[in-house]
Amino acid sequence: MRIYLQCIDLDILDIVEKKYVKKLSSEMTEDEKKLANHNIKAMNALVCGLTPNEYQRVSTCATAYEIWEKLCITHEGTPQVKESKISGLMHDYELFKMLPNESIDSMFSRFTNIINELHDLNKVLKNQEINYKILRSLMPAWEPKATAIEEAHDLSTLTLDELIGKLKVYEMKIKEKEEAIPRVTEEPPQKSKSIALRGVIDVSSSSNSEDDVSREVTHLSRRISKLIKINKNFKNRFNNKFPSRIGKCFECNEPGHLANDCPKLKEKYLKYKKKKAMYAG
Incomplete structure (x- = not known):
């Protein structure tokens, strides 16, 4: 206006x-x-x-x-309201700090908003004071650059735009160095080997085709299934031939089964459940 x-x-x-x-x-x-x-x-x-x-x-x-x-x-607002706003903005100004991984443009934008609002309320800060505040607000990694700027320039005459320009140039150099350093990548995990009973197939080997690997996996799964069946049949025959080897039931004191499979215990449980249901009714 x-x-x-x-x-x-x-x-x-x-x-x-x-x-x-x-x-x-x-x-x-x-x-x-x-x-x-x-x-x-x-x-x-x-x-x-x-x-x-x-x-x-x-x-x-x-x-x-x-x-x-x-x-x-x-x-x-009234003069009292203005003083209250100025007090709040000065508090933000004193506590202003550069955030981790924040760019210079983003930091400058936040700082400029505070300075402009103070200026609108007729609170004008000196150029030297503003420059010192920005240099003190940088992250610890920027301390060498901040010291170099203080020694090489007169902060009372250095404009805010010139200061931000120097910081942006330094930021670009940091990014260029980071991009030039090769990143250490983790070694990819070694591929497992498919082991069959009749031989060993190295899946990571380039000479083996996918069809060969698929056939070996199928063959291995069949052999394992067959072994499981053989083991199960052998166990059943052994239990039928030597029932006493299984153990003795703690409930009925008879061999051939355990307490979890005892028929007498199941009957007792059903009677107890029925009796409890009748009391509840």
């Missing part, structure tokens, strides 16, 4: 920011008529830039200065 008023006339912004006393046209001198003309132009520029709701707040104002003051209090 300030830039827009200055585009109309350089003197219009002065009439907005300085108190103007409105007089009757018959009592005005030539200079006072010029001020009155500037006041009307400024009021027109301000009112045309407002929404209907905002206009209702300033419709009774007689000068551009009154409109400007009311809008400032409405959107920026």
Whole structure:
């Protein structure tokens, strides 16, 4: 809005920011008529830039200065509110730090937001103070570069854009070095070997085709299934021939089975369950 008023006339912004006393046209001198003309132009520029709701707040104002003051209090607050906002922003400024793995552009964007908000509240920081704050906010890995900048340049005359430009160049060099260093990759796990009873096939060998490997796996699975069946049949014949070798049941004291397979124990459990159900009914 300030830039827009200055585009109309350089003197219009002065009439907005300085108190103007409105007089009757018959009592005005030539200079006072010029001020009155500037006041009307400024009021027109301000009112045309407002929404209907905002206009209702300033419709009774007689000068551009009154409109400007009311809008400032409405959107920026009273002096006490401004001081509170400045205090909060200064707290953010003091605690500002570069985040891990954060780029210079991202850090500068966050820092600029704080500085601009302070500037809008008429809290202007010195250029040297801002430069020192940025250098102190960098990560420990940037300390050599920060020290070099402090020794080589006068931070009171070094602009913020120049400082950020130097940091970005250093950031690009770091990335180039990281990309130039070959990354150590883990060795791929060795492929297992397919072992059959009749021979050994190395799956990792390039001379073996996929069909050969598939046939050997099929053959191995068949042999294993056959061994499982043989073992099961042998176990069943052994148990039938020597039932006493299985063990003796702790429930009925008879050989040939264990307590988990005892028929008497199952009967007792069913009777107990039925009896419990009758009591519950």
